[in-house]
Amino acid sequence: xxxxxxxxxxxxxxxxxxxxxxxxxxxxxxxxxxxxxxxxxxxxxxxxxxxxxxxxxxxxxxxxxxxxxxxxxxxxxxxxxxxxxxxxxxxxxxxxxxxxxxxxxxxxxxxxxxxxxxxxxxxxxxxxxxxxxxxxx
Amino acid sequence: xxxxxxxxxxxxxxxxxxxxxxxxxxxxxxxxxxxxxxxxxxxxxxxxxxxxxxxxxxxxxxxxxxxxxxxxxxxxxxxxxxxxxxxxxxxxxxxxxxxxxxxxxxxxxxxxxxxxxxxxxxxxxxxxxxxxxxxxxxxxxxxxxxxxxxxxxxxxxxxxxxxxxxxxxxxxxxxxxxxxxxxxxxxxxxxxxxxxxxxxxxxxxxxxxxxxxxxxxxxxxxxxxxxxxxxxxxxxxxxxxxxxxxxxxxxxxxxxxxxxxxxxxxxxxxxxxxxxxxxxxxxxxxxxxxxxxxxxxxxxxxxxxxxxxxxxxxxxxxxxxxxxxxxxxxxxxxxxxxxxxxxxxxxxxxxxxxxxxxxxxxxxxxxxxxxxxxxxxxx
Numbered sequence: 001x002x003x004x005x006x007x008x009x010x011x012x013x014x015x016x017x018x019x020x021x022x023x024x025x026x027x028x029x030x031x032x033x034x035x036x037x038x039x040x041x042x043x044x045x046x047x048x049x050x051x052x053x054x055x056x057x058x059x060x061x062x063x064x065x066x067x068x069x070x071x072x073x074x075x076x077x078x079x080x081x082x083x084x085x086x087x088x089x090x091x092x093x094x095x096x097x098x099x100x101x102x103x104x105x106x107x108x109x110x111x112x113x114x115x116x117x118x119x120x121x122x123x124x125x126x127x128x129x130x131x132x133x134x135x136x137x
Numbered sequence: 138x139x140x141x142x143x144x145x146x147x148x149x150x151x152x153x154x155x156x157x158x159x160x161x162x163x164x165x166x167x168x169x170x171x172x173x174x175x176x177x178x179x180x181x182x183x184x185x186x187x188x189x190x191x192x193x194x195x196x197x198x199x200x201x202x203x204x205x206x207x208x209x210x211x212x213x214x215x216x217x218x219x220x221x222x223x224x225x226x227x228x229x230x231x232x233x234x235x236x237x238x239x240x241x242x243x244x245x246x247x248x249x250x251x252x253x254x255x256x257x258x259x260x261x262x263x264x265x266x267x268x269x270x271x272x273x274x275x276x277x278x279x280x281x282x283x284x285x286x287x288x289x290x291x292x293x294x295x296x297x298x299x300x301x302x303x304x305x306x307x308x309x310x311x312x313x314x315x316x317x318x319x320x321x322x323x324x325x326x327x328x329x330x331x332x333x334x335x336x337x338x339x340x341x342x343x344x345x346x347x348x349x350x351x352x353x354x355x356x357x358x359x360x361x362x363x364x365x366x367x368x369x370x371x372x373x374x375x376x377x378x379x380x381x382x383x384x385x386x387x388x389x390x391x392x393x394x395x396x397x398x399x400x401x402x403x404x405x406x407x408x409x410x411x412x413x414x415x416x417x418x419x420x421x422x423x424x425x426x427x428x429x430x431x432x433x434x435x436x437x438x439x440x441x442x443x444x445x446x447x448x449x450x451x452x453x454x455x456x457x458x459x460x461x462x463x464x465x466x467x468x469x470x471x472x473x474x475x476x477x478x479x480x481x482x483x484x485x486x487x488x489x490x491x492x493x494x495x496x497x498x499x500x501x502x503x504x505x506x507x508x509x510x511x512x513x514x515x516x
Contacts, residue, residue, distance in 0.1 A: 007268050041265050085280065
């Protein structure tokens with residue numbers, strides 16, 4: 001029997017640009033042309049001022065560890081516990097859920113506010129997931 | 138909405154709580170409904186308004202044989218029933234119906250007749266949260282807590298004390314699932330579930346249900362039970378994606394719902410004799426005490442750890458034992474409402490002497506939604 005696979009995102013027309021970006025190693029965010037608000041997750045209008053004039057741009061990939069849990073329970077398919085489910089605050093402002101790689105999955109190693117940088121995990125031809133690792137330097 | 142114009146005249150839980158493998162989820166709704174109807178001295182045919190969550194109103198109305206002129210299927214998680222109370226009160230005041238039945242039931246443990254929860258891979262949660270290994274409430278609901286603790290200097294011992302104090306209340310309640318006394322050390326040594334939360338900081342998983350019957354305050358004197366008036370209500374939603382909350386230092390939905398309810402009731406915090414804060418996990422009473430404005434967030438941890446919410450304390454909190462020790466079928470809001478009504482009727486197993494105002498605060502869908510109801514036993 002095949003190993004159960006981790007949950008795979010299925011892009012929609014409004015999010016396709018984000019998933020196209022991760023495939024080529026870019027973390028793409030959107031910025032409102034009217035009020036300059038930067039937001040996530042993707043949508044074709046600004047959730048702050050409702051303008052439909054928004055632009056996609058490549059984010060820095062920098063951020064910090066905002067909060068997390070370390071799951072010890074029977075894991076989601078494709079995961080081996082214990083593993084951290086983290087929320088990263090990006091330098092541009094929005095937050096996103098992620099996993100932290102290249103780091104022990106322990107409270108000692110996962111220090112709140114630690115600097116992080118984006119990395120990319122290819123799941124298959126269609127989906128590459130943004131994950132984060134401790135920033136170098 | 139005007140205060141004290143609508144009253145609870147029937148309230149009951151399912152005949153059994155806990156592990157009920159011989160009843161489907163739908164039958165649990167009926168069991169709770171029939172108990173509440175008997176409590177109110179009514180017949181099913183007297184019910185002309187109906188609200189429920191997860192199960193559809195049409196499903197439960199058909200099963201019970203109710204012919205409503207007003208229905209509400211608001212389903213925003215475990216606080217849906219607080220919202221139903223608010224909506225029902227408005228509907229009764231508007232003359233859309235006279236006698237509303239609200240039911241909740243869940244076969245959370247036995248999973249009989251319960252539809253599985255499913256996150257679609259093309260939903261926002263399915264795209265931007267599920268791929269990172271979230272797996273049910275224990276791996277999602279506590280995600281904000283480490284940030285909250287760091288911001289406000291809350292310790293692990295203070296967080297553990299929430300479970301300890303609630304167990305003290307549960308020990309006084311014959312219907313509570315878990316009654317053995319526990320210590321902070323017991324909590325901190327219990328099995329790790331999702332750091333920083335251990336087993337005793339997570340809610341139970343059980344079967345059961347409850348139902349309420351509301352009518353106009355002008356009619357409420359004709360019922361066998363002492364009427365419990367709806368003094369103030371509030372509701373809001375924020376986001377189904379825990380990662381997208383405005384901040385992890387607070388719940389916006391808590392603040393909006395709570396402040397609306399306090400304002401409508403026209404009460405100050407020192408007027409509150411009894412408080413319920415939906416405790417699916419141990420951090421929620423801390424968020425609730427801060428977001429409802431009882432005290433600065435920094436003080437919430439020591440307030441509970443110092444015993445202010447325990448039996449005999451100045452702010453009795455979660456007096457049935459809460460979701461951590463009383464029962465939690467998956468949607469706890471109905472049980473919090475039931476305990477507020479019992480306290481206001483003067484019939485709670487751990488009765489707060491002379492309590493006149495009870496605040497019942499709910500949360501739903503992790504931090505997605507919130508509802509607050511202020512009850513009083515004086516018109």
